[in-house]
Amino acid sequence: METLFLSCLFGGVLFALVSVVLGDWLSVALDGALDFLSVDGIRMWQPMTVAGWITTFGGAGLLLKEYTGLGTAIVMVLACIVAQLLTLAFYFLYIRPMERSENSVGYSVMELVGVIAEVLTPVPAQGYGEVTLRVGASYTHHIASSYEGVGIAAGAKVVVVEVEEKEGVLQVASIEL
Template sequence: MPEVATFRGVGTATLIFLIIGALGVLIAAVAVLGGDLLDMGDGFVSTELVAGLVGGFGFSAAVLNELFGEDIGLAVVLALGVITAIPLGLLSGLLVDRMSNMRTDATPTRADLVGTRGVVVTPIPAGGFGEVRVRIGGQPVKLSARAERPVPLGTKVAVITAVSDTSVIVQEVPEQ
């Protein structure tokens, strides 16, 4: 049997397959970080699909070559690598398509502040600004707040007017 060149115990063919797999990861990184840098249009073939095919082929061929390469030969490893890469590429393209077309909630606006309830976190002086914490979309938001009369720390309030995106007018909410 001819002697096979190795690099730290990894055969040359496996090393080449690993480099091809790493190229697929690099293509995916460019697609994610570079946006439309490698955009191939709105057709069936997307950058993510190509990244999945290249990476899937490289890594699956490397594994197959290490496990069965001596028994089945390089041609069969290549064929099995391609067969394995096709569903991996299609799956990656499908996942990216689903994630990029996912529905999201609307961005909260100033109008969404009116009617929210919160608590005073910095006392509101007469004729001045304090701070209140309210929840919008499940997230706590701290806003500058004014009121008709002084409001002490910890008082429950309701937003009656949104002066701006970060400033509101509040009134005390009676304890229940």
């Protein structure tokens, strides 16, 4: 029994070290050959949580076997319970909040309708200029044309009325704030 617990403990620790130290490099070197390890259906069955369960099972089993006078079957059951409880706590207190805290700076140009921008390069009545607008925590520049067919001077505030889907040009109109 001790061999099983030691194997689980050291196997889990080795998995953690390899995935932290060599994880990205190994993934690139094997060209995604280990992608099958990611379980898409059940979010809780990620390699990190499964390896955590195995490691905790091994550690709890060793401790229970060494410091209690319980039988082998009871030690196995208690080690499973301890591993399950600690893995659930780890998932809900660390992994899940980290998944939800991930931010993306990506956006779709189609999401810019209604956003207020400032004209950088004057927008002629017929032609293109440039506007800057805030998306998330940064500013971005886009090509713009006049929605109303009226020239717009540099520094003017405008609102994005629509986006030409084919070319991604913002159609803007002057506003006064």
